[in-house]
Amino acid sequence: EMKQEALDKGLATIRKNYENTLKKGKLTQEKFEQRVALISGTLDYQEIAQADIVIEAVFEDMSVKQQVFQQLDAVMKPGAILASNTSTLDVDQIAAFTQRPQDVIGTHFFSPANVMKLLEIVRGKLTAKDVLATVMALSKKIRKTGVVSGVCDGFIGNRMIEQYSRQAGYLLEEGCTPEQVDKAVEKLGFAMGPFRMGDLAGNDIGWYIRKRRYVEKPHIIYSKTADLLCEMGRFGQKTGAGWYDYKPGDRKPYPSTVVNEMIVKHSADIGVERRKISDQEITERLIYALVNEAAYILEEGIANRASDVDMVYLTGYGFPLHTGGPMFFADTVGLSNVVRAMEKYAKGRHGEAWKPAPLLAKLAAEGKTFN
Template sequence: MSATYEVENRTAVITLNNPPVNGLSHATRAGIVDGLKMAMADKIVNSVVITGAGHAFSGGADVREFNTPKSFAEPTLHMVIAALEDAQKPVVAAVHSTAMGGGLELALACHYRVATAGAQIAMPEVKLGIVPGAGGTQRLPRLVGVETALNMIVSGNSVLSEDLAGTRLFDQMIEGDLMAGAIAFADKVADVRPLPKVRDIKIDCPNYETFFQQARITVSVQSANFPAPEKCVDCVAASVSMKFEDGMKVERENFLALLQTTESKALRHAFFGERAAGKIPDVPDDTPKRPIKSAAIIGAGTMGGGIAMNFANAGIPVMLVEMKPEALDKGLAAIRKNYENTLKKGKLTQQKFDERVGLIRGTLSYDDIKNADIVIEAVFEEMGVKEKVFRKLDEVMKPGAILSSNTSSLDLNKIADFTKRPQDVIGLHFFSPANVMKLVEIVRGEKTANDVLATTMALLKKIKKTGVVSGVCDGFIGNRMLDMYTRQAAFLLEEGCLPEQVDKAIEKYGFAMGPFRMGDLAGVDVSWAIRKRRIAERPDMEYSKIGDLLYEKGRYGQKNGGGWYDYKPGDRTPIPSLLVSEMIINHSKDIGVERRKISDQEIVERLIYALVNEAAYLLEEGIAQRASDVDIVYLTGYGFPRHRGGPMFYADTVGLSNVVVAMGKYALGRHGGFWKPAPLLAKLAAEGKTFN
């Protein structure tokens, strides 16, 4: 049953029961309407209470029914809301835990609302590129005020129920048992007539034209690539300037129009992609999981410290291992400073600060971590160093402990073979800064056990990371694709671009940072070392020599004040370098290339299609499970513009046949062999199909 019905004294209780968040599925919606009909027909019943079972009032639409006929089947949410509002007996929403989106709109349609403290109240639709579609933009301002409603709807962020207790949203805050309090409240208002309707409330908003004019300016600046936030402002403005029914029409028109935008489709793709990434086809949901009550990190550098903070933030004790006391002290001091900065900004309480700092301890001895449930190696990216660490871990760690490597590119199968328990070895490639970046590539070795996979996926959810499974190859999903992207960026320099033109073009497209700014941040010396290793392993791979020339000049990036750009001391602002420009132009002459003017469109296509083509190979090889996984890797780990939906979604929107045609054009130029379409890409393009 998705909604249950029972009568307590003279109050009918309708309980949404559709785990995990009581999504408003077709069956749930039908259950609400059926329960209302029974309550209205029962002469004994004088009031109705609606609540949610488990840990939510309602999280809104049931995502499992998105894009299926059930999502549009009657009774629709609009019909349910009309039935609630028109009920002839008072209906009380008993809100607890979570009331979001359509779930909150359901509560707004009730005659009364009561709530417990701590409930998360939100209209998060803007995060899917749409506006609330069932009256939220019209009813919420009537209850909490225009400014508060606008902030909630435009941001999509949740607000605690107690912070809204002084508004008309809640008629009573219940202490103690919610249902006992809700039923008592319902009995108290059972005979009150007329029944109050939110739609009848008059909004008091003097000088609203000036208010909304300023709001539009602010929102347009903050949401340049997304149309939904500005449409949210339009809808809330309609609640003030129009009659209720006319405002509802404005909301509906904007909702339907936004559904068709590429930006909304991209955000919805990302929403479902993140959920799909957590599913491993051959690892059932009920796979037993190993308990993770403590963790250890090998290496207290920037990466190791950041990883440790994730565990402490989730309440899991963690031990940092270093070889030298000064390195350990430096690492622990950096962690403490990070937490102190968060404390100063008011984003952390003193109690939480003390708890988190207290959960992280340091040691110089492997013996101190032997009972940890998981250990993550975060040492220098060199196989000999990894071998020493994993042989030692194999020797000291308890049976059943998960041994994981934070390697960004090395062969995990080889690392696993340094141990006598390769089934317990897995890759957990965190991204820097590890305490901030959401992405973790979960690298599945040939012998990695299913329960190790299931455990690490669940652990990443607990520490609020997005895990994406990758097979074993050089660079896994993200960095293997990035290698093609940076190769193509360097070829563009040879042919006529300068670093600032390439970076500006791709940043205008929406990337947070262009390839050369990114290279200076990561370190020119780091990319040089990776390139040298790859050239040795793959002599058939063509690389531009420009990066080597930069390295030979001792320009390593931000770390020493000059890379692809110049930098002033203490300032990370990139300044185009005359020395680098001359070096690039001279190199073009040396290799006999006549430089030409290159358009921003060509820059973007060559960089993005390089990613797309390599990803198609990854899908064919089974390194990536699904195209949406590739998109999630790039959206959460590489600064790919969210409104574009990821490289594979973007290629789908352009049309794969158009991608192949563009690649054919570039194949006529230098390094033409680079542009041979992956068989999967060529096949899908020929059949008129898409990746997703």
């Protein structure tokens, strides 16, 4: 860490997590002491110079990553693996900050990292094969499900979730409340809907990424509701208010009158007449947005196979296990039915988002499946 105060806080959090496991009886006192004793903190890069692997988890900003990787490159022993926990940034650009791009790889842990099973392993164009193999083996050792992804904005999971979030935002503008959208997908078996997920992860993270998108990809249209929410300082559970209201010490989401009024007013401001939206439309728009983006990801070779995409969603995003993941779900529904639904939604607002990816269109036309 940079400051002692931050380091103390981090170590205290780790200890607290272990204490919770101890309280639940999943850990003996002896094991608890042993594990806590294995962890040490430092403010000095020199102290980690002999580590076999170092994982950077600093703020999601390229200039901050640059400073860290240049320092790691200067001190780490030859052959050490330099990994980044970035969730969207270009791993090849990060590797270029070092004199050893072959040793740089992405290890995108999902939050909370001590609980979530998924580890997206991002292979840069210069990442050495032994580095990739070592990190794959490490993921097994720490009981994670490692899925290899190529380099693109958001990798597999977050690149797809962006389309899902965009549809969720459009649904608010057209007539839904956050609670209605969340309940529709949770009824299908999702661990949590998009708005509860935003409140858990922190709405400011998405806001930061959208600000970058407005500059880099001005053609992509987002609902302004999430920006308005963040302007109100409602960043989620950590601030006690997000899409929902929260009470101290209670993670239960309570529908927010203030937020729902803001959404209705925003619909009026942009001249959209609100309508009643069915649960079926909500779930189809959210899931098919994921499926279509994943078809592009497969076509570009970012993911090796459709089942890799399914594993990302089953282990990292709370996708209902019984559906087999978004791609398997689409296969089950029938890809021609998926395309037909997309053609229907293409006639509505933001119809440009519903152009079927070439791979999806081809498989549907041939009566084939992803898996």
